Amino acid sequence: MSQEELAFKSNLDRTYISMLERGICQPTLNTIFSLSKALNTMPSEMFKLVENEYELE
Incomplete structure (x- = not known):
C-alpha cells in the first residue's frame, strides 16, 4: 500500500505517514x-x- 493510500484510508497526511x-x-x-x-x-x-523489533536489538 502506498503512503498516499494509507494516508487517505487513515485520514492522516501523507507527509506524516x-x-x-x-x-x-x-x-x-x-x-x-x-x-x-x-x-x-x-x-x-x-x-x-x-516489541519484536526491540527484542532483536
Whole structure:
C-alpha cells in the first residue's frame, strides 16, 4: 500500500505517514488506532511488531 493510500484510508497526511516510517515522529494512540483500522489489523498486532523489533536489538 502506498503512503498516499494509507494516508487517505487513515485520514492522516501523507507527509506524516512518511515521517512515521522514517522515525521522525512518534504516533499517538489515536494514530495507531487509525492506522490499524486502515491496515485491517488490530492495534495489538502493531504493538507486537514493535516489541519484536526491540527484542532483536
